[in-house]
Amino acid sequence: MSSLLWILPLVPTVVGLAMLGVKDRRLLNLLDIVSTSTIVMLVWAVAQAVMHAGPLRAVKTFSADAVTVVFLGLIALLSVTTAIYTVGWMRREVASGGMAEHRLSKYFALTQVFIATMLITVLADNLGLLWITMEATTITSALLVGFRLDSNGLEAAWKYIIVTTIGISFGLFGTVLVYAAAAHAGASEGAMNFTTIASMASRLDPNIVRIGFIFIMIGYGTKAGLAPMHMWLPDAHSQAPTPVSALLSGALIKCALFGIIRFHTIAIGACGPGFSGHLLLLFGIISIVVATPFILTQQNFKRLLGYHSVEHVGIIALGLGIGGPLGTYAALFHVINHGVTKALVFFVAGDAIDRYKTHTMDKIRGFIRAAPYAGTFLMLGAFSLAGTPPFSIFVSELLVLKAGLAGGYFVAIAIFLLMVIAIFAGLIHHAGKMAFGEPDPAVPRGGEPASGVLAMSLLVVVMIGLGLMIPPVLDTIFTRAVEVTLGH
Amino acid sequence: MSLELATHLIDIIGAFLLITMIIILEAGDLYRAIYTMAVQSIFIALAGAVLGAATHNTDLWVIAGLTLVVKVLVLPWLLLRVIHRMRIHHKIDPLIPVTTTLAIAAAIVMLAFYLSSSLVLLKQVITGNALPIGIALMLIGILVMMSRRTALMQMVGLFAAENGIFFTAMAISQGMPLIIEIGVTLDVILAALVMGVIILRVKSSIGSDIADLDELKG
Secondary structure, X not given: OOOHHHHHHHHHHHHHHHHOOOOOHHHHHHHXXXXXXXXXXXXXXXXXHHHHHOOEEEOOOEEEOHHHHHHHHHHHHHHHHHHHHHHHHHHHHHHOOOOOHHHHHHHHHHHHHHHHHHHHHHHEOEHHHHHHHHHHHHHHHHHHHOOOOOHHHHHHHHHHHHHHHHHHHHHHHHHHHHHHHHHHOOOOOOOOEHHHHHHOHHHOOHHHHHHHHHHHHHHHHHHHOOOOOOOOHHHHHHHOOHHHHHHHHHHHHHHHXXXXXXXXXXXXXXXXXXXXXXXXXXXXXXHHHHXXXXXXXXXXXXXXXXXHHHHHHHHHHHHHHHOHHHHHHHHHHHHHHHHHHHHHHHHHHHHHHHHHOOOEHHHOOOHHHHOHHHHHHHHHHHHHHXXXXXXXXXXXXXXXXXXXXXXXXXXXXXXHHHHHHHHHHHHHHHHHHHHOXXXXXXXXXXXXXXXXXXXXXXXHHHHHHHHHOOOHHHHHHHHHHHHHHHOO | OOHHHHHHHHHHHHHHHHHHHHHHHHOOEHHHHHHHHHHHHHHHHHHHHHHHHHHOOHXXXXXXXXXXXXXXXXXXXXXXXXXXXXXXXXXXXXXXXXXXXXXXXXXXHHHHHHHHHOOHHHHHHEOOOHHHHHHHHHHHHHHHHHHOOOHHHHHHHHHHHHHHHHHHHHHEOOOOOHHHHHHHHHHHHHHHHHHHXXXXXXXXXXXXXXXXXXXXXX
């Protein structure tokens, strides 16, 4: 079964290379869907194996435990829904001249390689490999962010690649320090492997690990979009082509959080839960607070969603920081919930922006009349992002709240609640103004691509389903993932 | 080579690394900054050779060779090519007065040494002063990036900052696994290529330096 671990990233890599020789749009879409559905099935097989036989390892470099499964599941789900969405999106994009037909194969190939790098990132057992592929995700996705070659896109791509590359150099430094600590504590074979280091974490020198974790937090925190290192995020996520935005906001920033979680586990073992937890809590609260005013005053639809990602990454960091089984559970659950909802809302935004030919929310009116499905999904997505029941984000936010109160983090929870309420009001106001009313007669009505509606419906089902109940299988995975994270 | 001699040599190389970093920081000319970065990388390769000889770790020799090829030859060549293709004038005006940046750099160096002095145990794990110098190089590299609004200078700052990380990584008693070093180096080359492509694309289609674009706000 462990060979699955290297077959998994190989699928999109091979398909991506093959795509370079394909010119036909439909065939490219088909390959995209076949590849990503295969990923879903393989991830399912990995999840089964991990649940029944425990963590998997392959060639001393790859490993999969319950935490990996959580992130693999998110990447797989978002990859396949994005592939489905891309069918209708790309048809419109080519028809309107937004995407030149001779560049299609490059776009699809890059997306596949981007997905492959994300998969390796969460499958990496070697912390050096984790860093290398994390940087590789930046390189591939920077090309996708600037794919339109317009000045805004290129500016965003430049900021993105420069800021996150320098940011995650800090991550490499932190990795080197943790490796030094492990080497000093006597690990010879595999001193860079997470499983080795985590198993001997209590023997690592806490001082070195502390300094190392600070570097990791700044480094991978930059890539995750935690404030105050988030400045590149609203630019990159708003300028990227919509399917790429969905993957960046839904999946990629979670991969960076995965890196932080790995080192969090090591830091818990070496210095107790206090140090890394408090640092996560601090960055979480800063992110939530910094994002709020920008969300309230934002006029650009996709930038609004970018700032929302900063807020929600902050909530995940807050959950991890509060810690304990409940806080960590809430954080991991929120990783899935935010990813699913954010991809949905980006899909909606893509439709709205194409229809109204503007990014400015003030100019979007009567979206439900113009596009009944996407308009309805916009309202559902907005209520979900704002944290109302019966959507899944409500459940994970409630769990963060419960864990925080139980842990005695009253100030942090008070700030969190205040911001969430403010954001709720702002978001519903924005979304309501866009969804209701009478659209301008010039705006095309109907004609929603079936693929887009299907992709969005899938995400809505997950978003509401997880809000109503967490299936026992998923609950087991999360519970195991919590144990792995806390080093039990 | 004895370990004591190696420690001594590493400290001398560290001093030269800092000096080259200061020259990059105050450089008013792109060519000078790029050539200095190449010289700095020669010192990194030297450090690899010294440590390789002292620890009998052949991986370090390979890493030294890799540094020589990639950071001394390929990257500077790439940057010079981009300058040539862009036909830009190579004088650069810093955003912050040079005296101020030099003062900040001095503060960074002192801070790095102060921080590392509290970590007694690390002294046994990392040879000589490689840790404080690595931290200082990294932070001054970021200072280079922040004090110039020129895309190429930002790239030079980035690679110089990464030299700091490489230096510390080499000096860890065991050395980094070779395959990981190769992967990291590959990332550096790919990132440089993509950055070069973006710079040239903006120059040819919009006619300005990418670092000057400032439309995305709020």
